[in-house]
Amino acid sequence: MDLKMGTILAAVTVLAVGCKIQYKTEQISYKAASANVSEGKRMTMLACGSCHYNFETKDFSGKKLEDSPKFLGKIYAANITQHPEHGAGKYTPGELAYLLRTGIGRTGRLMPYMHRPNMADEDLDAIIAYLKSDDRAVKPSERNPGETKYSPIGRLGLSFTKAGKYQEARIQKPVEDPVRLGKYLVDNLACFHCHSKSFASLDVHEPERSKGFMGGGNKLRDAAGKKIKAPNLTPHATGILNWTESEFRRAVTEGVSKDNSVVSYPMPLFAELTQAETSAIFAYLKTLPPIDNAVK
Ligand code: HEC
Ligand code: HEC
Structure with missing residues (x-):
């Protein structure tokens, strides 16, 4: 590595350590309409399954995302079953809605993979209802898929990613057209x-x-x-x-x-x-x- 590259990397590291990837969360009250749980399962498979569904354990206990570029660090999609410690059991419906609308988790961490600002209310409701349902694939699982660890460059990249603002969206799904x-x-x-x-x-x-x-x-x-x-x-x-x-x-x-x-x-x-x-x-x-x- 030549000197110039070394200097750039050092600068990036210093910057990255001080970057903002932690946010304040707002407590919002979210009342999901009576949603259709089987449609919720289908939408959860489609919108979240590629990262969170584990085909070995046949549940939403998460896995390593092999496709993410190595220089960003190691990224694991979390266990989102109802386990209170190892899963997403502590998430309230309001916190789930907030995460999907803004990319900010209940502890204030920015996780931009889930940011879906244009998701229709009916899909959001169905996904939340499904995650809270008694379906086998969201029953509490203790499995720990691994901890996400960003590299300094990964942290820097995240710090340039803007979190969304929470808006009560009232978005309709354009099913007719x-x-x-x-x-x-x-x-x-x-x-x-x-x-x-x-x-x-x-x-x-x-x-x-x-x-x-x-x-x-x-x-x-x-x-x-x-x-x-x-x-x-x-x-x-x-x-x-x-x-x-x-x-x-x-x-x-x-x-x-x-x-x-x-x-x-x-x-x-x-x-x-x-x-x-x-x-x-x-x-x-x-x-x-x-x-x-x-x-x-
Ligand atoms: C592109 C991959 C990807 C998709 C698609 C995705 N997620 Fe995630 N999700 C992740 C990763 C990676 C993490 C862990 C991030 C971390 O540890 O910083 C995560 C974490 C979570 C968490 C835990 C947050 C916390 O506080 O630890 C929840 C809940 C969650 N996702 C819900 C969902 C839901 C619901 C969907 C579908 C609407 C979804 N995710 C779609 C990659 C994804
Ligand atoms: C996680 C990244 C990722 C997502 C999300 C994704 N794709 Fe792909 N897609 C790929 C990659 C990579 C390939 C090439 C795979 C290969 O060459 O074997 C591909 C291949 C395809 C192909 C085949 C193209 C060809 O020339 O053979 C189609 C069609 C396609 N994707 C459509 C979609 C649609 C529609 C969606 C959303 C519903 C989608 N993809 C979401 C990464 C993705």
């Missing part, structure tokens, strides 16, 4: 987090303002720790221009691509998406400006 529903799903299932240019230039409030929105290229890691770039999903020849809707549905829900190759980790399998929902996502993607980006 396929293109708007597709946009809603690409936002709330976080397709755009991976399928845009970089995690560093996302706009979670207005996803379409993220750099290279859905044009692919974001550098991730597969299950073996090898570098993998997210494919381009815009309607360009280097994206999904020549895909049929059923090829698209198969890739997203069964993990088999257009050329019959396996769609590998970290692409989550969204098996619970209905035909109408994959069709809506496909219709929405077709309306995006095509981006010329051949991802290898």
Whole structure:
């Protein structure tokens, strides 16, 4: 390492140690409408499952996120079963709503992965109702998936991430209009987090303002720790221009691509998406400006 690089790293470390990733929380009272628990389970699998669902233990007891870049540190998705110490049992419905609307946890920690400012009230209600239900997959589990430890660079990155403000949203889910529903799903299932240019230039409030929105290229890691770039999903020849809707549905829900190759980790399998929902996502993607980006 040359001297200049060493100086930069030292400066970054000093900065990072003093950064703000701890926030005040507000106690909000959240009254979930009588939500549908089975729809809540489906939405929780879709919106939270790729990180928190453990396929070995078949519950929401969390796991290591292998795909996060190593220089950020080690990141573990928490156990969110109802265990009061090892899980999220202490979270009240209000604290869960606050976490999902702002990215700030009950102890004031900023955890931007969960920040979903545009989630409809009915989905938020259903997810909260499910997490508080007596379903097997959220029953208290003592499993400790591991502690998240950020590197100095990871802490620095987090300190540039803005926490959201709590707003009582009253957001309606646009179920009637396929293109708007597709946009809603690409936002709330976080397709755009991976399928845009970089995690560093996302706009979670207005996803379409993220750099290279859905044009692919974001550098991730597969299950073996090898570098993998997210494919381009815009309607360009280097994206999904020549895909049929059923090829698209198969890739997203069964993990088999257009050329019959396996769609590998970290692409989550969204098996619970209905035909109408994959069709809506496909219709929405077709309306995006095509981006010329051949991802290898
Ligand atoms: C991209 C991955 C990802 C997704 C998607 C995700 N989470 Fe998390 N979640 C994490 C990580 C990582 C942590 C632990 C962060 C840490 O320890 O700093 C966490 C922590 C939590 C916690 C514990 C907070 C605490 O105070 O310790 C709760 C509760 C939670 N998530 C709920 C959810 C819910 C509900 C959803 C779905 C709406 C969701 N998460 C979606 C990655 C994710
Ligand atoms: C955690 C990151 C991540 C998320 C979230 C994610 N993807 Fe992916 N996706 C990937 C990666 C990486 C690949 C490439 C996998 C491979 O090459 O085997 C991929 C592949 C795909 C493919 C196949 C493309 C091709 O050229 O073979 C489609 C279609 C797709 N994703 C759609 C979606 C949709 C729709 C969503 C949201 C509902 C989504 N993805 C969410 C990372 C992600």
